[in-house]
Amino acid sequence: MSASSGAxxxxxxxxxxxxxxxxxxxxxxxxxxxxxxxxxxLTLPFDIRCALVYIDGITDPQLLHHAVIDSLLGLGxxxxxxxxxxxxxxxxxxxxxxxVLAAGDIHPLKDWNSLFQDLLSGDAIxxxxxxxxxxxxxxxxxxxxxxxxxxSQSVTRGPMEAFNESLRTNTALLRRKIKDTRLxxxxxxxxxxxxxxxxxxxxQGIAKEEIVAEVHRRLGKIDIDGVLxxxxxxxxxxDQTLTPFPTVYNSERPxxxxxxxxxxxxxxxxxxxxxxxxxxxxxxxxxxxxEDYAQRFDISTLIRIIRYISFFITTLAPALYVAITTFHQExxxxxxxxxxxxxxxGVPFPAVIEAILMEVTYEILREAGIRMPRTxxxxxxxxxTLVIGQAAVQAGIVSAxxxxxxxxxxxxxxxxxxxxxxxxxxxxxFLFMVLAASFGLFGVIIGLxxxxxxxxxxxxxxxxxxxxxSPIIMSDIKDSLFRFPWTMMKKRPWSTxxxxxxxxxx
Amino acid sequence: MKNLLEKGxxxxxxxxxxxxxxxxxxxxxxxxSLTAEAADQNAWLSVILGGALAMPVLWIWGALAxxxxxxxxxxxVQSLLxxxxxxxxxxxxxxxxxxxxxxxxxxxxxxxxxQILAQTPLRAIHLLLLFVLAWGLAKGLEPIVRTxxxxxxxxxxxxxxxxxxxxxxxxxxxxxxxLSEGISPVLHGSLYVLVYPFAELVALLMVLPYVxxxxxxxxxxxxxxxxxxxxxxxxxxxxxxxxxxxxxSNQVYPTYALAKKVNIGNFLQRVEAVVAIIWVLSxxxxxxxxxxxxxxxxxxxxxxQGYRRLIGPYVLLQxxxxxxxxxxFTFYTDVLYKYWPFWxxxxxxxxxxxLLAAHAAGRKRTAVKA
Amino acid sequence: xxxxxxxxxxxxxxxxxxxxxMLRRGEFRDGVVFSVMLAGxxxxxxxxxxxxxxxxxxxxxxxxxxxxxQWLFSAMGWKx
Numbered sequence: 001m002s003a004s005s006g007a008x009x010x011x012x013x014x015x016x017x018x019x020x021x022x023x024x025x026x027x028x029x030x031x032x033x034x035x036x037x038x039x040x041x042l043t044l045p046f047d048i049r050c051a052l053v054y055i056d057g058i059t060d061p062q063l064l065h066h067a068v069i070d071s072l073l074g075l076g077x078x079x080x081x082x083x084x085x086x087x088x089x090x091x092x093x094x095x096x097x098x099x100v101l102a103a104g105d106i107h108p109l110k111d112w113n114s115l116f117q118d119l120l121s122g123d124a125i126x127x128x129x130x131x132x133x134x135x136x137x138x139x140x141x142x143x144x145x146x147x148x149x150x151x152s153q154s155v156t157r158g159p160m161e162a163f164n165e166s167l168r169t170n171t172a173l174l175r176r177k178i179k180d181t182r183l184x185x186x187x188x189x190x191x192x193x194x195x196x197x198x199x200x201x202x203x204q205g206i207a208k209e210e211i212v213a214e215v216h217r218r219l220g221k222i223d224i225d226g227v228l229x230x231x232x233x234x235x236x237x238x239d240q241t242l243t244p245f246p247t248v249y250n251s252e253r254p255x256x257x258x259x260x261x262x263x264x265x266x267x268x269x270x271x272x273x274x275x276x277x278x279x280x281x282x283x284x285x286x287x288x289x290x291e292d293y294a295q296r297f298d299i300s301t302l303i304r305i306i307r308y309i310s311f312f313i314t315t316l317a318p319a320l321y322v323a324i325t326t327f328h329q330e331x332x333x334x335x336x337x338x339x340x341x342x343x344x345x346g347v348p349f350p351a352v353i354e355a356i357l358m359e360v361t362y363e364i365l366r367e368a369g370i371r372m373p374r375t376x377x378x379x380x381x382x383x384x385t386l387v388i389g390q391a392a393v394q395a396g397i398v399s400a401x402x403x404x405x406x407x408x409x410x411x412x413x414x415x416x417x418x419x420x421x422x423x424x425x426x427x428x429x430f431l432f433m434v435l436a437a438s439f440g441l442f443g444v445i446i447g448l449x450x451x452x453x454x455x456x457x458x459x460x461x462x463x464x465x466x467x468x469x470s471p472i473i474m475s476d477i478k479d480s481l482f483r484f485p486w487t488m489m490k491k492r493p494w495s496t497x498x499x500x501x502x503x504x505x506x
Numbered sequence: 507m508k509n510l511l512e513k514g515x516x517x518x519x520x521x522x523x524x525x526x527x528x529x530x531x532x533x534x535x536x537x538x539s540l541t542a543e544a545a546d547q548n549a550w551l552s553v554i555l556g557g558a559l560a561m562p563v564l565w566i567w568g569a570l571a572x573x574x575x576x577x578x579x580x581x582x583v584q585s586l587l588x589x590x591x592x593x594x595x596x597x598x599x600x601x602x603x604x605x606x607x608x609x610x611x612x613x614x615x616x617x618x619x620x621q622i623l624a625q626t627p628l629r630a631i632h633l634l635l636l637f638v639l640a641w642g643l644a645k646g647l648e649p650i651v652r653t654x655x656x657x658x659x660x661x662x663x664x665x666x667x668x669x670x671x672x673x674x675x676x677x678x679x680x681x682x683x684x685l686s687e688g689i690s691p692v693l694h695g696s697l698y699v700l701v702y703p704f705a706e707l708v709a710l711l712m713v714l715p716y717v718x719x720x721x722x723x724x725x726x727x728x729x730x731x732x733x734x735x736x737x738x739x740x741x742x743x744x745x746x747x748x749x750x751x752x753x754x755s756n757q758v759y760p761t762y763a764l765a766k767k768v769n770i771g772n773f774l775q776r777v778e779a780v781v782a783i784i785w786v787l788s789x790x791x792x793x794x795x796x797x798x799x800x801x802x803x804x805x806x807x808x809x810x811q812g813y814r815r816l817i818g819p820y821v822l823l824q825x826x827x828x829x830x831x832x833x834x835f836t837f838y839t840d841v842l843y844k845y846w847p848f849w850x851x852x853x854x855x856x857x858x859x860x861l862l863a864a865h866a867a868g869r870k871r872t873a874v875k876a
Numbered sequence: 877x878x879x880x881x882x883x884x885x886x887x888x889x890x891x892x893x894x895x896x897x898m899l900r901r902g903e904f905r906d907g908v909v910f911s912v913m914l915a916g917x918x919x920x921x922x923x924x925x926x927x928x929x930x931x932x933x934x935x936x937x938x939x940x941x942x943x944x945x946q947w948l949f950s951a952m953g954w955k956x
Binding site for chain 1: 517519520618622623626630631634635637638641642645646648649650652653655656657776777779780782783786787790
């Protein structure tokens with residue numbers, strides 16, 4: 001048995017023989033005698049020798065001491081100890097796991113691969129001298145962040161809890177929302193080096209079988225060294241990478257994910273990140289927020305419409321400004337036109353350069369705001385908005401109207417509930433500005449046609465991206481542009497739910 | 507005869523939307539002046555008559571589609587007329603679609619360079635349009651149709667808004683005298699209505715096999731065409747009512763002049779550039795379908811592996827052809843007035859009738875043999 | 877001059893990306909059709925790019941339908 005090294009460690013799958021000392025030495029060698037590797041040798045009554053191996057830090061010390069070491073050392077001269085000594089040596093571990101150890105999650109191990117996987121995941125391994133195999137005792141417990149508020153998706157009404165980095169906590173949060181037997185959790189490990197735990201969650205019988213199978217298939221094909229965030233996986237499983245639009249939805253809110261599961265979607269939880277993926281994802285879903293359902297339907301409908309309008313504003317406003325002021329000045333009411341002309345008198349740049357300059361400046365400010373240490377953050381926002389904007393206008397570099405346009409554009413981009421979608425809008429904005437500068441409104445409309453063509457050809461796990469607007473599915477429109485009252489939304493979405501799709505009866 | 511080149515499927519609703527877009531197509535730009543030139547103040551009657559005359563033509567196509575539900579036009583031609591004659595006719599049809607598309611591109615380009623973007627070179631407009639056209643064709647038939655579905659409500663909305671905003675400017679006196687010169691001018695005008703909105707729909711025969719047939723497909727087919735005709739009627743009617751017959755026939759783009767007349771409260775005015783969006787949309791879809799018909803036709807005629815590979819050469823061809831198809835706008839309008847309708851009729855009426863006859867003859871022959 | 881260069885570049889790009897793989901796969905008929913169309917496209921685009929007049933194909937159309945058109949217009953008494 002030699003310790004191997006390399007990008008993907010593999011071990012011989014030999015049965016663990018009962019040579020405790022050799023096993024311990026092998027483990028130590030493989031892990032490079034790492035300082036956090038602890039090997040605790042114990043001597044049980046009647047000279048039965050065992051060893052407990054674990055990695056300090058990722059195990060829960062309480063559990064380890066009370067459930068394992070305590071129960072082992074507390075054998076004393078009891079009945080169990082006597083029984084143990086009389087048993088055949090190869091039966092010892094089984095006896096210990098059946099009768100002695102007070103831990104909840106115990107499995108026998110037969111090969112090195114799973115042993116190392118479990119050891120490195122925070123489980124304790126118990127060897128018994130001259131007894132083949134080993135026991136894996138689940139005592140994992142790493143310090144984790146408490147369940148807190150969502151960072152990126154806040155609401156005015158609705159639950160305020162968010163996923164955190166621990167996979168187990170996240171699955172627990174979902175279980176709390178959906179207490180149905182049909183909730184399935186399939187787990188995988190992805191990433192050759194990181195061996196990240198990934199759980200695929202769905203409601204059996206409600207999610208479409210083909211899509212579940214497809215998700216598994218795509219996840220299985222991922223071949224990468226490490227998965228540190230859901231985003232890594234997202235890129236691998238999406239239908240098309242060459243698009244500015246997201247086809248996989250992500251959220252750190254359990255209620256959003258649970259709602260998606262209820263509609264027949266599939267959630268992918270990745271250990272180490274609070275952002276959970278949801279597939280398939282359609283265009284309209286990036287404009288929905290969980291509070292739409294928590295509030296009354298008329299308010300929600302109006303707010304949804306505002307979101308769509310905001311999307312158009314944030315994508316097209318600078319382009320329209322450029323187009324109108326450059327090519328179609330006649331469209332403005334005369335008074336406004338005179339004002340604008342007066343403003344632009346002193347500005348040295350054509351409208352499009354002005355627009356691009358301001359938009360790029362804004363993007364720079366925005367990125368800086370994200371990376372800025374908190375203490376300085378306030379200063380930047382004040383500097384950015386008031387000073388630069390105002391000063392630029394007074395210096396005659398840009399016109400005041402441009403500053404207004406850029407501000408509205410920026411604010412509108414935050415109305416979109418999903419960060420991924422507003423990213424797309426940011427990118428498209430520049431394309432439209434260029435088109436508007438060259439061809440005026442004609443360029444804008446051609447750009448729109450091209451954009452809609454692109455959107456119409458996208459699919460998310462086989463489902464047309466623009467459903468339910470095209471192909472029109474009347475029953476789903478009630479929840480896309482509008483939010484009809486619950487009494488009128490009787491069916492689960494066509495795109496994701498399998499044939500059993502009545503929401504209200506079973 | 508399952509077609510291997512096109513795997514997409516269209517729903518009946520999408521077909522209906524496509525028909526409306528294609529009927530309005532470029533007719534919204536050119537039809538009012540053509541019909542007014544022919545029939546003066548009675549041009550609106552031409553639209554009604556032309557629409558009525560178009561129904562039998564649509565029926566003929568429907569019959570062909572019924573006898574050969576899974577074959578597109580080229581396939582029907584090839585199966586009925588044999589290898590060599592069929593191949594020649596198939597090529598002929600493909601070329602026809604090509605020229606219609608070239609004309610459409612040129613019309614749109616001319617419109618924009620004359621009316622709105624006067625300083626932009628014609629070829630630049632063509633290039634941009636061709637680019638997005640190629641983009642759409644590369645995506646395939648389904649995305650194009652879905653795009654139409656998505657734009658349709660906005661298209662209708664803008665049309666309705668235009669019409670509503672024009673109502674203060676209507677002057678019914680412009681419609682008199684009624685039939686002062688008899689029915690002949692009305693018949694003349696109806697010729698243009700028959701061909702430009704309706705007969706040029708023949709390209710749809712390349713798309714019909716890919717429609718998911720339901721019970722209401724047939725009904726919706728006619729209804730959609732009628733709806734498109736209704737839109738044209740309103741447009742021509744309003745042109746006459748607002749601008750008067752003289753201006754309508756002499757203006758290059760009467761509908762654009764119509765849009766200029768919109769003036770609500772001295773605030774909502776000079777919105778004609780926005781209204782130009784309507785023409786771009788309808789012309790785009792008509793051009794897209796004709797381009798698609800051409801590409802698919804070429805692929806079918808020569809039994810190629812696919813049509814997408816031909817998009818590149820097609821763009822080059824159209825870039826050139828849209829420019830040389832006519833040396834100037836006047837010549838083009840003249841051709842539209844005197845010669846093109848007959849070419850349309852040959853392809854939309856005469857040839858399909860011949861095909862139907864061939865089909866009937868083929869049936870009789872097998873009946874006799876049996 | 878610049879037009880010609882651009883056209884040649886496009887032609888070259890198309891040949892590289894589309895024609896060569898086609899030929900490699902042995903689809904010769906496709907290749908022929910493609911080449912003919914490409915040649916035609918390059919030819920016409922040259923005229924378009926350099927704004928050189930070229931006899932309009934519509935003249936052919938006129939020639940074919942002129943007799944019928946003239947007869948119909950005069951027979952029906954239509955304005956010309």
